[in-house]
Amino acid sequence: MRIVSSIKPAVAARLGLALLIVPIYFISASVLRQNTPGLSLLGSPLILLGALLVAFTLNALPILSVNLRSDAPPVLSVSLSLRFWNLAVIVTGLLLLGVLLGYAFAENFQARPGDFCADFGEQVSTVRTA
DSSP, X not given: OEEOOOSOHHHHHHHHHHHHHHHHHHHHHHHTTOOOTTHHHHTOHHHHHHHHHHHHHHHHHHHXXXXXXXXXXXXXXXXXXXXXXXXXXXXXXXXXXXXXXHHXXXXXXXXXXXXXOTTTOOBOOOOOOO
């Protein structure tokens, strides 16, 4: 059994670069704190992560070759073609995914004022009335 991609590596790299424009646009607009057109639509996690996943998959298929031979014992061989533009799209996509996950972590897990002591991270006991 052999898994082969019918996508040419140069075409996959171009499509991957085009798909990476969406997360790059979102991250740069967020960093610059600009309310640019289309940011609410392109800021959807489904669109951002979907674009990264499709770009990664399109560029991983042409450079990976998986071969399973059913000898006694079965042998699985995986080979990787070193194509610069495909690897560049994969690495850039993984870096953008790391930035997005770091952003999501920093936005959702901030320390709330009054809950923790700034010196040692000890929890401050407060009396709350209903």
